[in-house]
Amino acid sequence: MNRSSIMKWITGALEGFWAIPFIGGTIILSLNWTPLIIMLVLHIITLLLSISEGKTKHGSILGIITSCVGFIPGVGWTMHTITAILLLIDAYRSEKAIEM
Template sequence: MNRSSIMKWITGGLEAFWALPIIGGSLIISMNWSPLVVMLILHIITLIISVNEGKNKHGSILGIITSCVAIIPGLGWTMHTITAVLLLIDAYRSEKAIEIS
């Protein structure tokens, strides 16, 4: 498993957690939106690793956008959900591509 796949599993899993309507939203608000800053940093790191490895970067780019607009409650939930699905699918596909090679 390559580093970009590992980071996509991690960021995708965290995005899925933040997408939980009551739990994720409550934690983000109670921590003064600091999880969004942490996620922004993680998405930037994942993007850099993906570019260096020549892997898909669209999930990380969407994650960066999500971290910036997730302050808006309904939009935040939607964006976290879409980003989580995209990152997890991309991580899964990357693993399958490595197994086939």
């Protein structure tokens, strides 16, 4: 498994966690939106790894956008959900491509 796939699994799982209704939002609000900044950094790292390894980068780009608009109620939840699904599918496909 390559580094970009590992980071996609991690960021996808974290995005999925933030998408849990009430729990993710409550934690993000209680920590004063710090998790969104951390996720922004993680998505940028994942994007740079994907670029250097020649892997797809659309999940990381959407993650960066999600981190920037995640503070908007409703929109944030929707974006976290979509980004989590996209990143996890992308990580799975990258892993399958390596096995073949």
